[in-house]
Amino acid sequence: MARTTQATPPSTRVGTRVGYGTLLRTPGAWTFLVPAFAARLPFAMLSLGIVLLVVDTTGSYGLAGAVAAGAAVAQAAVGPQTGRLADRHGQAAVLLPMIVVHGFAVAVLIALALGHAPVWTLFAAAVPAGASVPQIGAMVRARWLHVLRDQPSAGLSTAFAFESVTDEFTFVIGPVLATTLGTIVAPAAGLVAEAALTVVGGLAFALQRRSAPPVRAASRARRASALAHPGVRLLAGSLLGVGSVFGALQVSITAAAEAAGRPGMGGVVYGLFACGSMCAGVVFGMVSWRRSPQRRMLASYTLLVLGCSTLWAMPSLTALALAGLCCGLAIAPTLISAYTLVEALVDAGAKTEAFTWLTGAIGLGLAVGSTVAGQVIDRHGPTGGLLVPLAGSALGLAALVSWRGLLAPRAAAGRRVAGAVPGSAASVLEPAGLR
Template sequence: MAPTVSDSARPGYGQLLRTPGAWTFLLPGFAARQPFAMLTISIVLLVQHTTGSYGQAGAVAAATGVSMALFAPQSGKLADRFGQRAVLLPGVLVHAASVSALTALALADAPLWALFAAAVPAGASVPQIGPMVRARWAARLDGSPLMPTAAAFESVTDEFTFVVGPVLATALCTGVHPAAGLIAEAALTLVGGLLFAAQKRTQPPVVRAAAGDGSTPRASALSIPGVRVLVIAFLGIGSVFGGMQVSITAFTEEIGDPGVNGVLYGIFAAGNMLAGIACGAIAWKKGPLHRVVLGYVGLTLAASTLWAVESVVLLAALGLLVGLCIAPALIGGYTLVESLVPAGARTEAFTWLTGAVALGQALAVTAAGQLADTRGASAGFVVPLVGTALALITLVALRSRLTPSTGPTGPTGAAATGRIAARGASGVDHRSRVTVD
């Protein structure tokens, strides 16, 4: 049963973290998602070291991102159907093996096609820990005003990993060995993933539609128009992550101070983390859709100045500003999923969004890498601007699809199906859910 919050109380992190059973999946979930923030930058640093080309390094990293974007939603759909544990156990084993193979091939100066052959399964098997944790929150907080706080908390957790991950990967690759980042990523994925999979009591139950309710129990979350709009929008967020990673790396190489790369990217991610903390602590008067649009407006404006940067201090300041603008867009999008998507398809919906970020990141890594090779680091910073501007245009044009349709008794369509299924599974009617802006 979801925790209750009095009308006068502001939903906060303290209340959220007192949710029964939360810590049993939060701690192993944090350990298991840390490697995701290390994967792309570790590939870029290793392959650039062995080939001397940011373009080739970006292309190999992009292969992992594209394959993750394609396979992550299927992983989420399987988790909704068979349970998270059934998907995680084989996934972490395949991922660790694939990353190990990619590392060995890169060190052996294998041809580019061989690196691609290892990169594809490495990306396809990335454990979808973040979406799985969000699905666990959604299952435990269904109908609770703590759900937006949970979305903010998860964004903060994600961004904390993106503060620590790139810095750790860069330190390992530059201070220990160029392959140390990927080796650590594979080891953390294996250990953290297995520990998370062991938490069977908190995984969402498999939701099946009641007989005769007229619903389609296995319809894809992508069939919901709002999810499709969010997927396109999240490509823009991915373009920021990918473009910033490669362009900051190229920038620090150009100025002869590669060691500051992890610090600069950590500042960028810290901005996102700080904004995420604020988003969860504020009692918003505006709904998540409003915050999503405003977040993309700010993100586009902030990204428009990156290409002209020539100093480390200015890049750090602008990177912090860009990071601050990401959190409202990211958190608002994840919060919208809870009202748009039925309970039995939320893991899949969250993985579509995560996959969109990965695909946007992959495309941005490739484009920024090519631009950095041919025109210099400053040209690579154009990629986040283009990606966020296109996402903003899409959001503004199709924002009506992000508003759940309502009938006399509450949500209809996909959302109503989810409420019926959840009520049938738990014996509790969640139709009288509360929305806190």
């Protein structure tokens, strides 16, 4: 029998901790989690793979960052629209054509770069490659909403924590894999692996239709975008800063490793940054938090800014790796809190779209961060590039602090938010607790 907020007081239900073991025993979970991992691993490989390939063929970090940014901007612009289409028409109907386009676009980009084609053609290929990146992370979160629709909100919180840990694990494995293949096998090998994983993992994920959210008639009729909610806009804007940290660090760490005479270590150093986030995410998901997601996000975002403030001063690659590891500890808690908050702000028919707006914002911030860092590195070296994460995260925190009142759910305390899934975080969060 489905649980409701009337049957159990919100305070009791929010305080109940659901462990990872219980979560992973959810019927049908592994059938979509395994292919989803393979399909989302390329998300952490595409930008770095482009940087490695373009740097090798042109020698310019600025151009490499700009081409990677072109792909990231396209992903940020198109991703939310694909999320909206998935809400209306189903995930498989959107995934299948995107997978085909992505594989073809990446193949064209590789051929153009290796053939030393004009610079504009690299951008022409990178844009469709980025635009066609499948939004697997958002779709997996939407599936958790579906399979946990009758479970306590603590289960959903644990699921979001698990997904953030999985995201960070891909950023541990992905950069190492892309760098290793790109430096040891061939400059294009990282992108070849990225395209292959996208196609194989994406197809396998799309075929798992039993766990996919149903297409609702109300979703098809919906006209308003999830971005119409000011709280969603604030969260997306603040995550631009998080994305700038990702993008600037990818380029800056690659340049720092090259300057230190150890180019193959770039992926390892960036992987340690992601490893810090992954470890923090594991712990974060195991705690029964009493403070609101808004307060948790403000605290973790503040720690992120403090961590970024040390990166530029590190005297060696080893010191940079350790500083990056510490800085990464704030990433997963920030993202988990953001996804928890956005789930409470939008109706059931717009969940996937809302998640993709956050993912797209991170991608757009990554684009800006990699572009700015690449230009700064060409002029002032890796140390200058490491100031970009500090600037981007500081701007994101300023926006979050200034307009944090927009993150209060739209229902009174103890009442369900309109359109929320029964038993979800949206049905139990109290506005007073977010102020």
